[in-house]
Amino acid sequence: xxxxxxxxxxxxxxxIEKKESKIVENxxxxxxxxxxxxxxxxxxxxxxxxxxxxxxxxxxxxxxxxLPFEDSSSLEFLSEKxxxxxxxxxxxxxxRPNNLTFIRTFDYKVYDMIELQAxxxxxxxxxxxxxxxxxxxxxxxxxxxxxxxxxxxxxQIKSLFLDxxxxxxxxxxxxxxxxxxxxxxxxxxxxxxxxxxxxxxxxFRVYKLKTYKSxxxxxxxxxxxxxxxxxxxxxxxxxxxDPEIEKEAMRVPKQLQPKERKNVQTDSVGDQVxxxxxxxxxxSRLQTRKMKGLKSKYDQINSDEEVEDExxxxxxxxxxxxxxxxxxxxQHVLKKRKL
Amino acid sequence: MSTNTEITRKPVTVxxxxxxxxxxxxxxxxxxxxxxxxxxxxxxxxxTYLKETTRDNVQLLVNQILSLPLQKKDxxxxxxxxxxxxxxxxxxxxxxxxxxTRWEKFASKKGIQKKGKQGKLVYDEETKEWVNxxxxxxxxxKVDNQWLVEADGGDSASAENSETSLxxxxxxxxxxxxxxxxxxxxxQKRNREQ
Numbered sequence: 001x002x003x004x005x006x007x008x009x010x011x012x013x014x015x016i017e018k019k020e021s022k023i024v025e026n027x028x029x030x031x032x033x034x035x036x037x038x039x040x041x042x043x044x045x046x047x048x049x050x051x052x053x054x055x056x057x058x059x060x061x062x063x064x065x066x067l068p069f070e071d072s073s074s075l076e077f078l079s080e081k082x083x084x085x086x087x088x089x090x091x092x093x094x095x096r097p098n099n100l101t102f103i104r105t106f107d108y109k110v111y112d113m114i115e116l117q118a119x120x121x122x123x124x125x126x127x128x129x130x131x132x133x134x135x136x137x138x139x140x141x142x143x144x145x146x147x148x149x150x151x152x153x154x155x156q157i158k159s160l161f162l163d164x165x166x167x168x169x170x171x172x173x174x175x176x177x178x179x180x181x182x183x184x185x186x187x188x189x190x191x192x193x194x195x196x197x198x199x200x201x202x203x204f205r206v207y208k209l210k211t212y213k214s215x216x217x218x219x220x221x222x223x224x225x226x227x228x229x230x231x232x233x234x235x236x237x238x239x240x241x242d243p244e245i246e247k248e249a250m251r252v253p254k255q256l257q258p259k260e261r262k263n264v265q266t267d268s269v270g271d272q273v274x275x276x277x278x279x280x281x282x283x284s285r286l287q288t289r290k291m292k293g294l295k296s297k298y299d300q301i302n303s304d305e306e307v308e309d310e311x312x313x314x315x316x317x318x319x320x321x322x323x324x325x326x327x328x329x330x331q332h333v334l335k336k337r338k339l
Numbered sequence: 340m341s342t343n344t345e346i347t348r349k350p351v352t353v354x355x356x357x358x359x360x361x362x363x364x365x366x367x368x369x370x371x372x373x374x375x376x377x378x379x380x381x382x383x384x385x386x387t388y389l390k391e392t393t394r395d396n397v398q399l400l401v402n403q404i405l406s407l408p409l410q411k412k413d414x415x416x417x418x419x420x421x422x423x424x425x426x427x428x429x430x431x432x433x434x435x436x437x438x439x440t441r442w443e444k445f446a447s448k449k450g451i452q453k454k455g456k457q458g459k460l461v462y463d464e465e466t467k468e469w470v471n472x473x474x475x476x477x478x479x480x481k482v483d484n485q486w487l488v489e490a491d492g493g494d495s496a497s498a499e500n501s502e503t504s505l506x507x508x509x510x511x512x513x514x515x516x517x518x519x520x521x522x523x524x525x526x527q528k529r530n531r532e533q
């Protein structure tokens with residue numbers, strides 16, 4: 001835990017406010033940490049991965065001795081210190097060669113972790129033709145394989161890559177900004193090649209989009225060109241998110257939840273049907289036909305009438321007296337009608 | 340490779356046995372088609388196979404994106420994206436609403452409503468002018484500026500407050516005002532702390 005003090009000037013106050021949680025969140029910052037055993041290959045791979053994530057990155061140059069699955073306290077410290085919730089630790093040893101540990105944090109506490117080991121046949125940006133795209137654009141994503149919908153580890157991988165590269169949230173997208181695609185593929189789990197791993201490999205590819213005019217209107221023909229990095233990942237140790245923390249992290253703030261529309265429905269045909277509530281109409285002020293006889297000074301407001309009115313309500317109840325009274329009432333109604 | 344694809348001209352529409360799923364809010368396409376294991380393990384075929392499947396999926400995705408409502412601003416075409424479907428975890432928990440202050444708690448308990456803006460000016464009946472309630476030529480400083488101040492009460496008053504009776508009533512009034520300011524500052528501070 002980092003000691004927090006009351007800000008003494010406006011600059012530090014602003015810095016603290018920037019770190020505070022927001023309703024609409026900023027893009028997550030990725031922190032690349034070389035582990036104690038990191039090597040040149042891992043350095044190159046992280047450079048390329050960070051190039052895709054730019055500008056929301058921080059890269060450490062010095063090596064850090066961190067064992068994420070044994071003790072995550074220093075990761076949590078670095079996450080808070082740098083306000084970064086995506087940490088990528090690179091380590092290399094005999095058991096887990098070229099290992100990248102992807103750690104996500106929630107409230108500066110470890111949310112989930114996954115180890116992805118880059119196989120030796122990786123290729124970097126520089127191994128491809130010099131076709132590049134602009135920095136900071138949002139990529140398209142393509143996840144190939146049914147396993148990304150069912151297997152918890154692969155759902156985590158999908159969530160991780162989406163979270164990492166999606167860029168800033170917005171509901172508007174420039175068509176010209178659709179320049180590259182991150183493609184992640186995996187075969188089904190029941191593969192015969194158990195020698196490599198129990199879980200299938202993850203194929204991470206990045207392609208640049210080339211659009212051509214097509215014969216059909218409003219549609220563009222797409223061609224792809226690989227730009228790299230091209231990495232085949234082998235899955236190592238995995239730590240899933242705690243269900244309770246996951247529930248907390250997935251919560252959508254009230255302000256962002258879509259407003260429920262009351263009294264509006266769509267019927268089976270697809271038409272919108274709405275119920276409209278109108279306030280009670282004030283009929284006493286309704287303009288009727290103007291006649292001399294209807295003037296208020298001719299109103300017969302006397303005790304008899306009031307008594308009659310009471311009987312009107314009570315007709316059904318006391319039927320014994322009812323007959324006489326009813327007649328009277330009828331006459332009264334007739335009188336009014338004549339007038 | 341690239342020359343070959345130029346010649347064959349890939350189709351704009353792609354048919355898949357299982358429908359692909361789109362998550363347009365994240366610009367994402369999920370292809371549930373099982374990948375061919377033999378092609379992926381064969382290092383020579385793998386890259387073309389992956390590229391072909393990705394191209395088909397991206398073609399489908401782009402077709403979907405371009406069918407969304409468009410906005411044209413100058414030379415830029417913007418697409419209105421729907422909300423994302425796949426849920427991603429937040430970075431930090433949802434900000435909590437601010438704790439009510441000591442005064443706000445008290446006011447809600449007593450049912451005290453917030454007054455609207457009262458305005459700073461008040462009408463002075465004597466001079467027939469609008470003057471500030473406080474501040475420069477403020478109405479609360481009336482006594483301060485008078486050259487003659489009426490003595491308060493009769494004999495009893497002077498006997499009782501013998502200390503203050505000899506003091507300048509203008510200063511007394513001014514001190515009272517300053518005291519109120521100090522009191523309010525203390526209240527403000529306490530309000531902020533709790």
